[in-house]
Each structure stands twice: as structure tokens, then as C-alpha cells.
Amino acid sequence: MKIAIIDYNAGNVQSVKFALERLGINGLLTNKKEEIQTADKVIFPGVGEANSTMKHLQKLGLNQVIPNLKQPVLGICLGMQLMCSHSEENDTPCLNIIPQQVVRFRPKSNEVKVPHVGWNNIEVKNDTWISSNLSDEYVYFVHSYFVEVGEYTVATTDYVQPFSAALQKDNFYATQFHPEKSGSVGEQILNDFLKIKK
Amino acid sequence: MLTKRIIPCLDIKNGRTVKGINFEGLRDAGDPVELGKLYSQQGADELVFLDITATNDKRKPLSDLVKKIAANINIPFTVGGGIRSIEDADVLLQAGADKISVNSAAVRNPELINELANNFGSQFVVVAIDAKLYEGKWKVHLNGGRIPTEFNLLDWAKECEERGAGEILFTSMNHDGTKQGFENVMLEKLSEVLSIPIIASGGAGSMEHFYEVFAKGKADAGLAASIFHFKEIEILDLKRYLKAKGIPIRI
Numbered sequence: 001m002k003i004a005i006i007d008y009n010a011g012n013v014q015s016v017k018f019a020l021e022r023l024g025i026n027g028l029l030t031n032k033k034e035e036i037q038t039a040d041k042v043i044f045p046g047v048g049e050a051n052s053t054m055k056h057l058q059k060l061g062l063n064q065v066i067p068n069l070k071q072p073v074l075g076i077c078l079g080m081q082l083m084c085s086h087s088e089e090n091d092t093p094c095l096n097i098i099p100q101q102v103v104r105f106r107p108k109s110n111e112v113k114v115p116h117v118g119w120n121n122i123e124v125k126n127d128t129w130i131s132s133n134l135s136d137e138y139v140y141f142v143h144s145y146f147v148e149v150g151e152y153t154v155a156t157t158d159y160v161q162p163f164s165a166a167l168q169k170d171n172f173y174a175t176q177f178h179p180e181k182s183g184s185v186g187e188q189i190l191n192d193f194l195k196i197k198k
Numbered sequence: 199m200l201t202k203r204i205i206p207c208l209d210i211k212n213g214r215t216v217k218g219i220n221f222e223g224l225r226d227a228g229d230p231v232e233l234g235k236l237y238s239q240q241g242a243d244e245l246v247f248l249d250i251t252a253t254n255d256k257r258k259p260l261s262d263l264v265k266k267i268a269a270n271i272n273i274p275f276t277v278g279g280g281i282r283s284i285e286d287a288d289v290l291l292q293a294g295a296d297k298i299s300v301n302s303a304a305v306r307n308p309e310l311i312n313e314l315a316n317n318f319g320s321q322f323v324v325v326a327i328d329a330k331l332y333e334g335k336w337k338v339h340l341n342g343g344r345i346p347t348e349f350n351l352l353d354w355a356k357e358c359e360e361r362g363a364g365e366i367l368f369t370s371m372n373h374d375g376t377k378q379g380f381e382n383v384m385l386e387k388l389s390e391v392l393s394i395p396i397i398a399s400g401g402a403g404s405m406e407h408f409y410e411v412f413a414k415g416k417a418d419a420g421l422a423a424s425i426f427h428f429k430e431i432e433i434l435d436l437k438r439y440l441k442a443k444g445i446p447i448r449i
Contacts, residue, residue, distance in 0.1 A: 011319060014294040018269045048319035113395045113418060115321060115364060119243055119448040120200045138201065138448040140274055142321045142364075159200055181274045181296065183238065 001194070003027040004039035006066070008056045010078060011047030019180035019190060031060050041071055041194065045180075046078030047142070050102070051090035053078060067097050072196045073172050080167060080174035081145060089145050098152050098169045102145050107160045115144040120157050122165045122177070128154035129173055130166055130192050137185045139165070139177040146176065171198075201448045202412045202440070203243035203419035204433060205397060206426040208233060210249045210279070213263050215427075231266045237426065238273045240433040243448060245271065246299070246367075246421060249279030250342075257286060261293040268294025276324055284313055291318060299324040299367060302340040305347060305354070308361060315362025324397070325363040327355060329384075330371040336384060343371045351384070352391055359394050366392060367421065369399040377403025377425070385415030397421050405431060405439045412445050 005016050007029040020027040020043075027043065028035060036042055044066060046053060057063045066073065066083075075083045082094045087102035094102070105114045119138040124130045146163040149156055155166035157176070167174040173193055179186035209216045214228040226232055234245050247267065249260050264277055277290050278299030287298050304311050304325055314323045328339045329351040336351035355366050368388060370381035380401045388396050395418035398411045402422035411417045425431045434449075441447040 011322070012291060012294060012296055014292065015268055015296065018294060019272065021269065022272065047321055110390060110393050111416070114393055115395070116200065117321070117365065117395050118200050118203050118418065141200075142274075144320075178274075181272065183272050187272065 001025065001041065002039045003041050003043060003194075004036045005029050005043045005045065006036060006062065006079075007031050008046075008053070008060055008062060010045065010053050010056065013045050015178075016043055016045045016076070016180045019187070023187060023190060023194070025194065031062065033061065033065050036062070036065060037069065039071065040198075041196075042066075042069055042073045044073055044075045044079035044083070046076065046082065048078055049089060050078065050081060050087040050092040050094070050145070054082060054092055054094065057082070057095075063095060067095050070171060071198060072193065074193045075172065075174035076180070077143060077176060077178055080176055081147065083167075083172055083174055084147055087145060097172050098167055098174070100147050100150050100152065100164070100167070102147055104145050105160050112160055115142055116146075116159045117142045119182075120159060120177075122155045122157050124155045124166075125153070128166075129168055129196055130155055130189055134185060134188060139175075139179065139182040139185055139189070141177045143176060199446045201243070201446045202417070203397075204241070204408070204436060204447075205244045205246055205419050205421040206237045206242050206433070207246040207248060207399070207421050207423045209423065210247055210260075210263065211251050213259055216250065230263065231270050234267055234271050234275070237433065238271055241437050241449065242273065242433055244273060244419070245275040247275060247277050248299075249277070251279070257289055261289045264290055264293035264295050278324070278326060282307075283310070284317055287314055287318060287322070291322065297322050297324050297364070299326045301326040301328065304358070305338060305340055305349060308357065311358055311361035311363055315364070320362050320364035320394075323363050324365045324367050325358040326367040326369065327351065327358070328369045328371055331384075339371060343374075352387065355388055356391055359392050363394060365395045365397060365418075367397040367399060370401060373401030374399070376401055379403065379407040380411040380415055380417070380420070382410055382415035385411065385417050389416035395419065405436050408436060409440060409443050409445060412440070413443075
């Protein structure tokens with residue numbers, strides 16, 4: 001299986017490659033259109049700020065490539081947010097693959113910290129790409145913006161309010177948390193993605 | 199529910215863990231990767247690796263070590279020690295570090311925090327602050343606590359947040375090594391003033407101390423070194439204890 005990991009100057013992409021290696025898969029870090037288009041599966045990671053990251057994608061022409069991919073694509077963290085229509089972070093138009101808005105956490109008191117950093121539990125809906133036995137398990141998050149719960153939400157987490165921990169629309173899959181950093185639970189979720197048949 | 203984090207800290211010198219560490223079942227207790235892996239299996243939520251190598255040229259060996267850690271450990275980890283520039287940080291990011299921590303270099307050149315946050319995102323930037331209370335004032339110290347500054351702890355922590363720090367790692371030098379508990383009064387104040395997460399360090403000696411740092415100190419994470427290294431407290435026991443006391447904890 002050929003897995004392309006999109007490498008576009010968006011944080012710790014190495015950790016995704018290492019996580020795949022621990023599962024016995026050699027992922028290819030690449031920003032070349034042809035290599036991404038011909039992979040069996042594509043992982044679209046990312047941490048950092050939405051606006052400058054979208055600019056990187058545009059510079060590489062990947063903003064045209066990613067929405068048209070036909071194989072399963074997994075967006076992680078900022079990757080998931082960029083799959084949506086628009087991010088409130090510096091008023092950024094995104095790839096518009098999943099018609100959802102990305103908004104900022106606005107807690108009522110200082111006791112609730114932003115960014116949302118650490119391990120929080122997920123509630124997984126029935127019959128989605130994430131194994132339902134992982135409901136209530138903990139995964140690692142680090143983000144200040146989130147996707148509201150909507151039609152394409154397949155798992156939710158509660159912080160300030162319930163938000164989308166994972167999404168799916170057609171061949172586009174996504175997690176707000178970092179499966180590559182979420183211990184054995186994260187490994188199972190990566191495996192769930194790797195098992196998806198076209 | 200977001201859980202409180204338990205973070206073992208490993209001091210690294212010339213690529214090896216320091217402090218007498220005696221673990222059964224570890225082939226090589228001096229190997230930071232093996233020890234980190236063991237902690238992650240025992241339920242550590244994150245790891246901090248602090249490079250205390252004295253030599254100036256530690257960039258290459260540290261990045262080699264970070265690669266090994268990133269390849270073997272499936273929880274987040276922070277690397278600190280002598281990071282002074284964007285270049286230093288970038289080498290560690292490329293090697294697979296999730297976060298870096300800066301301390302003295304940020305006090306000497308506060309603009310470094312902005313540069314790091316702008317280049318890599320706030321989630322990558324932990325600012326470590328060592329402070330000591332004397333004559334009624336909490337003063338920030340440099341170089342592992344050897345050099346006092348005129349910086350006031352609360353003002354500096356607030357400035358770090360404004361400049362783009364993602365988390366603050368606060369060590370009370372009055373408490374560090376005493377095993378008498380964390381500085382919960384100051385931690386609670388920091389928590390009121392800051393809207394970013396706070397990692398508490400210095401003073402952990404018992405499981406109750408961790409309960410207090412979360413319940414009273416309002417810390418988001420508790421960090422300790424020797425009590426874990428010497429197995430005075432097992433991470434899993436600690437987490438069970440905290441959970442039973444009503445603290446949100448991942449087990």
C-alpha cells in the first residue's frame with residue numbers, strides 16, 4: 001500500500017511518518033502532485049496557523065489537487081480544519097471539501113484554557129470509519145479552533161461545548177486530534193483509516 | 199472531559215539519562231528512549247526531555263536523539279535545553295519533536311518567543327520559567343536558577359503568553375527538590391492571570407501533592423523527575439489515586 005503524507009511546511013509531519021512505521025508501513029513524505037495523486041491513500045497533516053498554511057498549499061498548487069483526490073484522504077488537526085469551508089483564524093477561506101465552519105473556542109472564564117491541550121475522550125457514532133469500541137477512549141488534542149458538530153461529524157468531544165472530533169464526507173476522513181500521538185488508541189484509529197477500502 | 203496531565207521529566211547528558219535510575223525490566227536504564235517508552239506504557243501523558251549537556255555543540259547529537267524518541271514513542275514530547283534560535287528549533291522540529299521549551303534564551307531575547315510562535319505555531323512553544331521567592335517577590339532566574347533577573351514572574355509569564363507561548367512550565371526554585379509539595383498559591387495566581395495551560399514543576403514528593411496541585415494550584419499538568427525515576431511513585435498508582443479523588447485523569 002502506497003501512503004503519501006503531504007509535506008508542506010506544516011509542523012511535525014515526521015511524527016505521522018514514524019507512526020506509520022510503527023504500524024509497519026513506509027509512508028512517503030511528499031509535496032509532488034503526481035505522487036499524491038497516485039498514492040493508495042493520502043494523509044494531510046498539519047499544525048500551525050490556517051492562513052499562512054493555506055498560502056503554502058496555494059504556492060505548491062495543492063489547493064487544486066487535494067479537493068479532487070479520489071482515494072481515501074485523512075486530514076489531521078489543521079489538515080481537518082483546512083478541509084472545511086472557512087476558518088475564523090485570520091478569516092481564511094479553506095479548501096471547501098466539507099461544508100463546515102471552523103471557529104474559535106470562547107470560554108466564559110479564564111479557568112478554561114485555550115488552546116485545548118491534552119487528552120480528552122471521544123464519543124464515536126455508530127457505523128463510522130472509527131471503531132465504535134473506541135468510544136470514550138482518550139486521544140491527544142492541541143488546538144484553539146474547532147469544527148462545530150454537523151452532518152459530517154462522526155465523533156464528538158466536549159470542551160467548552162461539544163465539537164467535531166472526527167469527520168467524514170465521501171472519501172475524505174478527518175480527525176481534530178492527533179492519532180499519531182494518541183498512544184495505542186491512536187494507532188487503532190490510524191489502522192481504521194488504513195483498512196478503509198476504496 | 200479534558201484530563202490533567204502527568205509528565206515525567208528526563209534529564210539528558212551526552213545522549214544518556216542522568217540521575218541514578220534503577221529500573222527492573224529495562225535493558226538499559228540510561229537510554230532515554232527506553233525509559234521514555236516505559237513511562238508511556240505506564241500511562242505518562244507526555245514526556246519532557248531536557249538536555250543538560252554543557253558543551254556548546256549539542257545540536258547534532260540532540261537531533262539524533264529526538265529522531266530516535268519520535269520513532270519509538272507514541273505520545274507527545276517536549277525537548278528543551280539550550281535552544282536559542284529559530285534554526286535550533288527547526289532542527290528539532292524536523293527530527294520529530296512535538297514541542298520545544300525555551301528558558302534563559304527567551305528572557306535574554308523575548309522576541310525569540312514571537313519568532314518561534316510565528317514560524318512554528320504556539321502549540322510548539324513551551325516557555326519554561328524558573329522563579330524564586332525572596333524579599334516578598336517572585337524573581338525569574340536564568341541558567342538553571344543560577345542567575346537572578348529583575349523580571350517579575352507574573353509579568354513575565356503574561357508577556358510570554360502575549361508573545362505567543364502555547365504553555366508555561368513554571369518551576370518554583372523554593373520548592374524544587376524539597377519533596378514538600380508544589381507552590382500552589384502562586385500556581386493558582388498564574389492560572390487566574392493566564393489563559394494558556396500551565397505545567398507545574400518543583401516539589402512533588404507524594405501522590406497527595408499532585409492532588410493538591412490540580413485541586414488547589416489549578417495546574418493543567420504536573421511534572422516531576424526523581425520520584426518517578428526512583429519509583430517512589432508509580433505513574434499508574436498515581437493516576438488511579440487521582441481519579442479516585444475526582445480529578446479528571448486518563449487511565
